[in-house]
Amino acid sequence: MPYFYLFMAVLAETIGTSALQASQQFTRLWPSLLVIVAYAVSFYLLSLTLRFMPVGIMYALWSGLGIVLIALIGWLVFRQNLDLPAVIGMAMIIGGIVVIQVFSNTTVH
Numbered sequence: 138m139p140y141f142y143l144f145m146a147v148l149a150e151t152i153g154t155s156a157l158q159a160s161q162q163f164t165r166l167w168p169s170l171l172v173i174v175a176y177a178v179s180f181y182l183l184s185l186t187l188r189f190m191p192v193g194i195m196y197a198l199w200s201g202l203g204i205v206l207i208a209l210i211g212w213l214v215f216r217q218n219l220d221l222p223a224v225i226g227m228a229m230i231i232g233g234i235v236v237i238q239v240f241s242n243t244t245v246h
Contacts, residue, residue: 139186139189142182142186143183143190143199146179146182146186147179147202147203147206149176149182150175150179150203151210152171152175153171153172153173153174153175154172154207156169156175158215160172183195191243194241194243197233201234202234204230205227205230
């Protein structure tokens with residue numbers, strides 16, 4: 138269950154951050170409300186994940202996956218460019234997540 142909670146927290150955070158872009162600096166009501174609800178759900182799910190994972194590992198996985206997903210949404214939905222250094226950096230983030238999952242004994246306790 139901890140990975141399900143974590144994945145859902147990443148998904149909620151991604152929705153919230155996408156809505157943050159759509160809220161136009163909190164000047165649009167519905168996207169602004171979605172930001173608040175999505176972040177609340179994300180943090181609640183993170184709190185459930187903390188029952189099983191240390192905070193540092195959980196936060197590294199949550200933020201790393203969130204960064205990559207938001208960058209992809211920015212590129213696909215909002216037509217924001219990703220240059221080669223950005224793509225390389227995100228590949229390194231994914232590599233770090235893989236290293237944590239494959240080689241670390243601290244991911245689930």
